[in-house]
Amino acid sequence: MKVLLEAKNVSKHFGGLKAVDNVDMVIYEGDIFGIIGPNGAGKTTFFNLCSGVFPVTGGEIYFNGENITNLRPDIIAKKGMARTFQNIKLFNYMSVLENIKIGFHIHSRTRMWDAILHTSVYKRDEKLAEEKGMEIIERVGLKDYKDILAGNLPYGMQRMVEIARALALDPKLLLLDEPAAGMNPNETMALMEFIKKLNHEGYTIAVIEHDMKFVMNTCNRIMVLNFGKKICEGDPEYVRSNKEVNEAYFGKGIVVQGGTM
Amino acid sequence: MNEIILKLKSIYDKYKIIIILAGSILLLLVPVIFPKSYIMGIICRILLYIILAGGLNVINGYSSQFCIGYAGFFCIGAYTEAILALRLKINFWLLLPIAGIVTAIAGLLICLPTLKLKGKYLALVTLGFSEIVRLIALNWSSLTGGPMGLKGIPVPKIFGIEFKNSLSYYYIFLFLVAIFLFVTRRVINSRIGRAWMSIREDEQAARSLGVDTSMYKALNFMYGAFWAGIAGAAYAPYTRYIDSTFFTLDEGFNILSMAIIGGMGTLIGPVAGSIVVNLLTELLRPISEYRLVAYAILIIAMMWLRPQGLFGASKSILAGKEIVKKARKAEKEAAA
Amino acid sequence: MEYLLNQIVNGISQGAIYALMAIGYSVVVGVTGLITFTHGEVIMIGAFASFYIFQYIGNNLILGIIASFIASWILGMFIYYVCYDRFFEAPSHISLICTIGASMLIRNLAQIYFGPNQKPMLNIIDNKVYRIGVLQVSLMQIVILITVVVLASILAFFINNTRWGIMLRAVSQDKKAAYLMGINVRKTAMIGNCIGCGLAGIAGLLISIYYQTLQATMGGSLGMKAFSSSVLGGLTDTRYSALGGLAIGLIENLGITISTASFRDIFAFGFLITVLIIRPEGFASRKGAKSQ
CATH class of the missing domain: 3.40.50.300 (P-loop containing nucleotide triphosphate hydrolases)
Incomplete structure (x- = not known):
């Protein structure tokens, strides 16, 4: 092992x-x-x-x-190494999907120029965040809640969103x-x-x-x-x-x- | 307020192309519609402050670092343009990015020591920085002309056209505002903008997700400073004369008022702020000494009633209150 | 050498005034838990209150001190209700912006009613100079030092030995725990804020006597220095903040020996930046400065 x-x-x-x-x-x-x-x-x-x-x-x-x-x-x-917190640390004012998109930060490499010129790197990153984000949301069973502000979800669901966000780091x-x-x-x-x-x-x-x-x-x-x-x-x-x-x-x-x- | 914004948004989405076309034609025709230089002067001011308040909004609104001495960056941009144009006769169009980059470097130097500290420290450090920049501009006579200022800054030219009054200079400002909004919009809607917003909402969580918060905060500050530099570089040849009295702390508060009143954390907020505050300035001209008093009362009123500002991001920590209360409630329920 | 020694004396007496401002600042920050931008304006109002007392009632230092204290206490109440009272629960940037608004409001109203120009402060202390060897110490400097030491001791006694003082300390350490112990947190926070402001007001009186001038816009750089001093002291520790004030006074006065007086503020600010780089938590290593 x-x-x-x-x-x-x-x-x-x-x-x-x-x-x-x-x-x-x-x-x-x-x-x-x-x-x-x-x-x-x-x-x-x-x-x-x-x-x-x-x-x-x-x-x-x-x-x-x-x-x-x-x-x-x-x-x-x-x-x-990804983690969740004892006192949930979600981005309360962002939707569930947006929360998870931030989890893809380390897997994307858009730079300032890519963002301004919408280069292929930018397009790839956005597609990845959007598609994989949805995939993870479906996996944790929060598909119906993807556009709800994370802070408005009940406690148990917030925990799941946090785990989903950590999973986005793969x-x-x-x-x-x-x-x-x-x-x-x-x-x-x-x-x-x-x-x-x-x-x-x-x-x-x-x-x-x-x-x-x-x-x-x-x-x-x-x-x-x-x-x-x-x-x-x-x-x-x-x-x-x-x-x-x-x-x-x-x-x-x-x-x-x-x-x- | 929120319903009105939503309604406007849906109308905009429906007729997007028509609105953008009609809008740009209208904007291009503004000097024909108002051929008076007095009115064009006000419109030019509004455009200039859209860049300034917008740039400040990138710092204060998107990453929640707090810059108050934004006038210091404005000052650096303006003096860089003026000195290089007068001494080395460098072309205005080249000087725009140069001034922007110089200012961005100044921004980096200022935020480096405060990166590891809470945002409030940065606030006071920028305040001091702004004052120091002004003092240097006032006292370093051999470079900046000291109290006499710099006179006769050459006007920009392109294809033989001279931009020497507010009617023609309008197009330079319009061009810059368009670029500013376009570029900033794209940056905000990318991974970089998301990283900034994650820092604003919860820095520790952002870090745990692999966001290099120090780097992104520095980048954010430099981006904001860059546009102050551009605005300064565009402003110097517009007035053709600058001295240190243009860049006092009050000027910084003036810009800050626009960002706060218009609303932070959205692109449209500072645009609205610049329009509202500049029109208010004109309205208050007979009692101009009460101008800043009025802004101050407006700022306090905003904080009491609508902390995110007129068109600010209502779905963000800037709006305060509601979700915080809800989260507390949820916590209590969970504990019980 | 002689010049240098005298600059040190000047630095200490000026630093003593900064120390008083910084003590006030750290009391305010400690008790409200929020950074304020109004401190400079409070200092300015304190100076003007005594100025008008001297002008219309008489040259009495004690009377001036009382007037400054009361005026800035009242201003402190105003600031408390505008900027803090309803925002303890809200994200801290909201009250921060409120203090910026309040500071703009007070400064610009002062500019309108007191006039924008510098005013000469009345000469209420004899211009006597004592010589000790090569040292020159003026009566004014002695009076300033004594005033600051006396006020700081009163505050220390108050904080350490009275019921209100203990409540203040409790609130500045942990609002929730203090609340659970039955302390009226809001009232205590208000009184703490007012005490801090009162001290700042007296510092304003002293600094305007020291420079023999006062002006409606004097608050800006003084507030900055008060902040810098208390950052050096770890923001909420009054004793170390006082030390920070002394340090800034000394640095400034030593700095202008190698350049001109117009660069005074640049030295103070440069010192702050240096300290923030080297030791961001200030002299006292307590939590607070570092971001969580």
Whole structure:
């Protein structure tokens, strides 16, 4: 199996707070990799480190064999890592289709002159954005909503638009930050199926989730974070039976903080 | 307001070719219809400010960087044209792009240090920059003529025709406005324009999609500055005399008022802004000292009632309010 | 050398005035969370208020200070209701444009009613000069320094030790949390804004005494300097903003030793740009300056 994303001893400190502390992680090609943990465990911070939103305090991150530590988010995106955000970051005032068209940014190379003179490059890019954009919209089942402003959609649909927009990048790795938050049970079920389907199509996916059931049913490998530290990594069965994980989620008789680490 | 705009749009779409043809013939005949140089003077001003407000709108309206000292770029363009025309006797038509490029480079130098900061910093830096440019124009007497200004700037010629009054100069301005609108429209409707708008709506999201935001912000700023340079280069031989008092901060606020009142984030907004504000200026001529007071009140009123301006992009973050509220509501529902 | 030393003294006293403006600016920005363009105009109104008091009532510095403070406090209320009150929820560029509008409005009305030309400020402090070795320190400079230090201490006491001060700090750190703690955020923001404006008004009085002139258009470059100073201080930290003001005063006065006085503003501005390149978060490394 080929290693797609590898984190080596990655740390992020905010002042005295160790939001992410010496985490090692490997995502293989073809994985649906779940990252779980209680609130404030540093999951989103870890994602932000991988996608370049924050610089790391220590450690290194390799993507597809390349060192991407502390690169800018847009460069990392160009290398083939797309993500969604926990607090949805859609272009609220643009239609669904326009949102997705922006996702094709890295696959087009129109320059100022091309745009002004409508050269063949421009025409190719616009055609690509329009056609592939529609294709993706159909795939996520939002065809009827393509001209509606993204900000006006209900929450669950906004999540889907964000995933669709990330898919427009045609990424090697898709990072989903709590994709099921704010969805009703039906939508969540559909999302789980969709993620599995994407995986079958060849996408590698990493997903942060609170919902144990969601992660256990979709992911083939899981990492558990607590207080910024990795406490467990393995397949769902292993994680389910792990004592530390159960303690982190449900507590134990006498809670001694840090005692289990 | 929004319904009226939609209605106008549908009419336009229906009779597109006829409207464009009739419109261009009408525009070409304007000097024949109004042979008075007073009226043509006003029309020339309107055209000049369409380029200026439009260029500013590309910066403020499309990428939501905030430039206030736009008069500084206007000043650089005008002085570049005047100095090169007087000293090196370079042809006007060549000087137009030269002035544009010089100004675009100045724009790049100004926005580079502020790229990583919030847009508001850029706002104040441009304000300072504009004032510095004016001070340099005022004090560097050997180059700019200092307080005496530059006189006798040669008028443009083409095929033996001299553009020496507002009746003939109208065609130069009209030509430039046409090019400006055509080019800007095409840029806005391309990947570049989409990248600018994505930065305006949510910079972090744009970055996560692979948009090199720093590069596109710089490009945006240079594009806006470029047109200020063109406008300046066209303006200097029109008045045939420039000095630093033409390019004060008030001039910058004047341009800004047009962009804000007409509406930002659309091509038509600054056109409307230039027409409305310049006509208002004529109306207020008897009490001209209240001119800027009136603009100020209009700006505040716009922000209170219609933040995107008369014809601004109502489907954008510029319009504020509505969607923000809706999104909050959705968030609350999701949390509950 | 002698000239240089005296320029340093001038720089410090001028810098002290900038510091006061910058303190006001960072209080305003902290409490409203929004950048303002009206600060220069507030400074100008403060100067004119004391000018008319001196002209019609008498040469009393304390009276002038009170007049400046009250006038700019009232102006601060006006600015608050026009530019901030209804826009806390809206995208921040809207209130930014509003402050630009308000600044245009105030400046142009001032130009109409106070006249566009420079006015000579009345000489309310004796022109005494003390010599300490080669140093020349004028009485005016001493008075300015004392005034600034006293006002800054009062503000520091107010912010750190009173109930209102704590509320102000809470609001400038986190509006939502302050609201949940039962603080009237709007009222507190207004009072904070007015305090910042009041300090700026007094700074306006001092600067017009220092230069012996005042003018309706003086606000533009002064507002710029107040902004620059507080950027140096990380925008919302009053202590570092004050340091930033001192730095700009010094740079300006040292700058004109190597060129002419007409390039004064160019030095201040060049310094700001340099700092923005090297250390965009200012002296104090707090969040705020960097874009998210």
